[in-house]
Amino acid sequence: MNPVKPAPTGTRATGAYAPKPGAAPLPRMIAAQAALETKMLLRNGEQLLLTVVIPTLLLVLFSTVDIVDTGTGEAVDFLTPGVLALAVMSTAFTGQAIATGFERRYGVLKRLASSPLPRWALMTAKTLSVLVTEVLQIALLTVIAFALGWSPQGNPFAVFVLLVLGTAAFSGLGLLMAGTLKAEATLAAANLVFLLLLVGGGVVVPLDNFPDGAQSVLGLLPISALSEGLRDVLQDGAGLPWGQVAILAVWAIAGLAAAGRFFRWE
Numbered sequence: 001m002n003p004v005k006p007a008p009t010g011t012r013a014t015g016a017y018a019p020k021p022g023a024a025p026l027p028r029m030i031a032a033q034a035a036l037e038t039k040m041l042l043r044n045g046e047q048l049l050l051t052v053v054i055p056t057l058l059l060v061l062f063s064t065v066d067i068v069d070t071g072t073g074e075a076v077d078f079l080t081p082g083v084l085a086l087a088v089m090s091t092a093f094t095g096q097a098i099a100t101g102f103e104r105r106y107g108v109l110k111r112l113a114s115s116p117l118p119r120w121a122l123m124t125a126k127t128l129s130v131l132v133t134e135v136l137q138i139a140l141l142t143v144i145a146f147a148l149g150w151s152p153q154g155n156p157f158a159v160f161v162l163l164v165l166g167t168a169a170f171s172g173l174g175l176l177m178a179g180t181l182k183a184e185a186t187l188a189a190a191n192l193v194f195l196l197l198l199v200g201g202g203v204v205v206p207l208d209n210f211p212d213g214a215q216s217v218l219g220l221l222p223i224s225a226l227s228e229g230l231r232d233v234l235q236d237g238a239g240l241p242w243g244q245v246a247i248l249a250v251w252a253i254a255g256l257a258a259a260g261r262f263f264r265w266e
């Protein structure tokens with residue numbers, strides 16, 4: 001029997017590949033996870049109902065049918081800022097809470113936490129997914145609002161600041177709920193909060209329609225601060241509304257800090 005001759009030095013045997021273990025660069029992992037999160041969100045029928053269909057129907061219905069007294073001026077000028085705030089809440093809070101809650105229940109988060117993707121990077125990817133979805137929402141609602149005769153005013157930078165702070169505030173609250181409650185409880189609580197804030201958050205019903213005592217309390221809610229702040233800028237042409245900015249900043253810091261402290265991955 002002829003002995004097997006070793007491969008010459010400096011050559012590679014046919015069919016043999018040198019392994020190169022190691023994680024992909026962190027930015028690439030975050031981008032890939034964010035793209036996956038966005039696709040999953042956009043393919044979910046319930047999420048699309050919350051993030052696209054309901055805000056669109058509210059904008060069209062209340063702008064064309066005289067149901068709620070929105071004060072002087074065109075109804076669409078009052079409603080559009082509130083509906084934009086509702087779109088942010090539906091994605092950053094309600095949708096993210098429900099999706100993350102069930103990912104936690106089914107062990108998806110536990111498995112992802114053991115991957116090379118750090119936990120903070122996973123949360124960053126989720127946040128990027130929320131921002132991408134919000135851009136699509138805002139673009140769609142803006143086109144519809146213009147078709148209904150919307151005439152916005154104010155500084156776009158002020159709008160950007162309010163939307164970013166609102167996203168941070170609602171994201172923190174949504175992750176806090178998803179990371180502390182069971183999935184079924186998160187589903188029920190997130191939808192209940194969505195409905196309550198839709199009615200009492202100044203989205204379609206002006207806060208002036210509530211009693212004075214209730215106005216002072218409702219005005220401290222993140223949805224009220226975001227909708228009223230956007231309304232001050234887009235309808236009244238005001239500068240950056242520092243009062244609403246402060247309220248949103250407090251909610252954002254408190255919500256994200258609490259989510260980071262109490263979030264349970266299992």
